Amino acid sequence: MATRFVGTPFGAEFPASNYPQLTLSNRRPVLGFDATTSETAYWTFVAPQGWTGTVTAVISYAMASATTGGVAFDVALEAISSGDALDTDASTSFDTVNAGNDGTVPGTAGYMEQLSITLTNADSIAAADLVRVSVARDVADAADTATGDCYVFAVEIRDAA
Amino acid sequence: MAIRFNASGESLSRSRLAGAKTVMAWIYISTDRNDYTAFFGMGSNEIVATTATGTTLLFYDGTIEYTGTNLTAATWYHLAYSSQGDALTDDWAVYLNGVSDISAGARSAISAGTNMYLGNDEYSEWLNGRLAHVKIWNAQLTQAEIQQEMYTIRPQRYANLWCWMPMIETGSSRDNEWSGSGNTWTENGTLSDEDGPPISWGMKPWVVPFVASGGPTTYYSTPAGSIAPAGAASKRTSKTPAGSVTPAGAASKRTSKYPSGSVGLAGALAAARTVLASVGGALAPAGALVRSTAKGLAGSLAPAGALVRSARKTMAGSLAPAGALVRSTAKTLAGALGLAGSLATQLIGGVIEQAVGGTLALAGTLARATSITVSGAITPAGSIARQIGKTLAGALGLAGSVVTNWISPSAAKLDVTLSDAAQTTLTIANAAQTTLTIANAAQTTLTIGDATV
Numbered sequence: 001m002a003t004r005f006v007g008t009p010f011g012a013e014f015p016a017s018n019y020p021q022l023t024l025s026n027r028r029p030v031l032g033f034d035a036t037t038s039e040t041a042y043w044t045f046v047a048p049q050g051w052t053g054t055v056t057a058v059i060s061y062a063m064a065s066a067t068t069g070g071v072a073f074d075v076a077l078e079a080i081s082s083g084d085a086l087d088t089d090a091s092t093s094f095d096t097v098n099a100g101n102d103g104t105v106p107g108t109a110g111y112m113e114q115l116s117i118t119l120t121n122a123d124s125i126a127a128a129d130l131v132r133v134s135v136a137r138d139v140a141d142a143a144d145t146a147t148g149d150c151y152v153f154a155v156e157i158r159d160a161a
Numbered sequence: 162m163a164i165r166f167n168a169s170g171e172s173l174s175r176s177r178l179a180g181a182k183t184v185m186a187w188i189y190i191s192t193d194r195n196d197y198t199a200f201f202g203m204g205s206n207e208i209v210a211t212t213a214t215g216t217t218l219l220f221y222d223g224t225i226e227y228t229g230t231n232l233t234a235a236t237w238y239h240l241a242y243s244s245q246g247d248a249l250t251d252d253w254a255v256y257l258n259g260v261s262d263i264s265a266g267a268r269s270a271i272s273a274g275t276n277m278y279l280g281n282d283e284y285s286e287w288l289n290g291r292l293a294h295v296k297i298w299n300a301q302l303t304q305a306e307i308q309q310e311m312y313t314i315r316p317q318r319y320a321n322l323w324c325w326m327p328m329i330e331t332g333s334s335r336d337n338e339w340s341g342s343g344n345t346w347t348e349n350g351t352l353s354d355e356d357g358p359p360i361s362w363g364m365k366p367w368v369v370p371f372v373a374s375g376g377p378t379t380y381y382s383t384p385a386g387s388i389a390p391a392g393a394a395s396k397r398t399s400k401t402p403a404g405s406v407t408p409a410g411a412a413s414k415r416t417s418k419y420p421s422g423s424v425g426l427a428g429a430l431a432a433a434r435t436v437l438a439s440v441g442g443a444l445a446p447a448g449a450l451v452r453s454t455a456k457g458l459a460g461s462l463a464p465a466g467a468l469v470r471s472a473r474k475t476m477a478g479s480l481a482p483a484g485a486l487v488r489s490t491a492k493t494l495a496g497a498l499g500l501a502g503s504l505a506t507q508l509i510g511g512v513i514e515q516a517v518g519g520t521l522a523l524a525g526t527l528a529r530a531t532s533i534t535v536s537g538a539i540t541p542a543g544s545i546a547r548q549i550g551k552t553l554a555g556a557l558g559l560a561g562s563v564v565t566n567w568i569s570p571s572a573a574k575l576d577v578t579l580s581d582a583a584q585t586t587l588t589i590a591n592a593a594q595t596t597l598t599i600a601n602a603a604q605t606t607l608t609i610g611d612a613t614v
Contacts, residue, residue: 002369003369004368004369005366005367005368005369006366006367006369007366007367008364008366008367009362010315010361010362010363010364011361011362011364011365011366011367012361012362013361014359014360014361015359016359017359019359021162021356021357022162022314022329022357022361022362023162023329023330023331024329024330024334029329029362043366044366045366045368046368048368048369
């Protein structure tokens with residue numbers, strides 16, 4: 001498994017509504033995902049040459065204040081190949097979301113934990129594709145019971161190389 | 162994040178920036194006050210605000226109220242003001258979402274004043290709303306530059322950057338100034354923090370263009386120069402590098418198919434399945450070469466360490482490892498095979514050679530089999546453990562002993578044939594210390610010429 005992309009809060013893009021807040025936690029840039037509204041952030045990259053196999057997303061997070069409960073995330077990929085019939089001005093083409101959750105957040109707020117989600121729905125991503133990663137906290141998921149913001153430090157995308 | 166102003170007297174203030182300037186921020190009217198509401202109050206005659214409606218954009222130059230677009234509460238807008246200077250002849254413009262909304266080529270009054278405000282002005286026309294991502298230059302930016310600055314918190318232009326408050330921090334750090342200019346602001350009233358607009362910081366993400374696992378695994382097809390990593394080259398290097406492959410560390414799987422230069426490893430070539438198909442130069446790792454080396458090797462194969470399994474199929478030069486050659490070497494060897502160490506098991510398919518053109522001279526032991534046809538001498542310093550060959554044109558000079566038998570270890574009996582008794586002598590040099598024993602006379606024949614004994 002090889003790291004192919006690392007998205008940080010400073011590289012995040014946002015939808016027009018329901019997006020996490022870019023802030024600092026002890027001078028560390030974080031995206032604060034709300035506990036009551038499902039918020040989404042995007043990262044854009046070009047799939048590097050040699051891309052192969054199963055895709056995995058690893059979300060590095062810490063809770064702002066919660067010490068109990070769980071947190072759930074949905075990760076979706078949009079892979080656009082050259083010449084695809086997609087009007088990027090007006091449309092998106094994200095594949096079905098891949099859900100994952102960490103049933104138990106760290107017992108101390110601020111402790112970092114990593115949630116790994118296998119992206120079985122990877123939009124047939126291939127080298128040279130224009131790729132967007134969508135990461136959303138799924139507050140409607142029954143496993144998302146932790147209160148307060150979930151601070152995301154980074155999102156890592158791996159392939160099977 | 163954003164700074165929330167929600168009461169009279171709440172603002173950020175500092176001494177006024179005179180002359181040319183550009184001020185920009187994301188603005189948000191939380192509650193329509195239905196009154197004059199100032200976003201940027203940059204002196205007595207330089208105010209970007211709303212009219213008394215509370216939502217219609219306004220620029221006040223000290224005498225004239227210029228009006229613009231009607232804003233909607235609870236909506237984020239990017240607001241920028243740029244000015245050529247304070248003089249009557251200086252032009253200015255107010256941009257809403259990157260588009261000029263109010264502008265004029267001159268002023269009706271010289272811009273002046275002591276202080277400047279964000280979220281208020283010197284007439285206490287306070288904002289009930291939010292400001293975020295404030296950037297100020299002591300220069301007049303163009304519309305194109307303003308549009309470039311809109312969608313990133315991080316400035317794109319650093320020249321003349323006079324103040325930058327990204328406002329991504331909260332609490333007492335909410336108005337921290339990041340440009341390094343020292344042009345900080347004073348908080349007036351009780352400010353708070355609320356959500357900001359959906360704007361990216363503007364840093365490019367990190368994409369890994371090749372797979373890395375302790376070092377580069379695969380380099381692509383044809384590098385023009387040499388490959389010389391300081392560390393290990395863990396999987397493969399190249400298909401056709403023009404130069405040498407000389408990692409300081411180990412090359413653990415394979416190096417190249419056709420390097421025209423040398424493969425000189427300072428470290429071991431640890432687990433190579435195939436080092437080379439064809440090497441124009443020498444293959445000389447300082448350490449061990451564990452499995453196999455090459456198919457065709459024009460130069461020598463001379464590892465300082467052991468050559469564990471097989472070396473090559475066809476080798477024009479010598480095969481001379483300083484250490485042991487454990488399993489097989491070559492099918493056809495034009496040059497000499499000179500081992501400093503022992504030859505433990507076999508060379509090729511149960512025998513050393515199909516044909517050895519030169520000398521087979523082992524400092525150590527030849528453990529099992531050697532050759533069918535050896536045109537030169539076989540002179541190991543140690544012992545030959547099981548069998549030598551079928552036909553040996555040269556001398557067989559052993560410093561040690563022949564352990565099992567000569568001709569056929571599979572034969573149940575010893576057959577010794579002297580084909581021409583007239584020219585052949587079977588000599589027992591020291592009859593007193595030597596016994597010729599035929600263990601099973603019924604199955605053994607000793608023939609001299611035509612006579613049977």
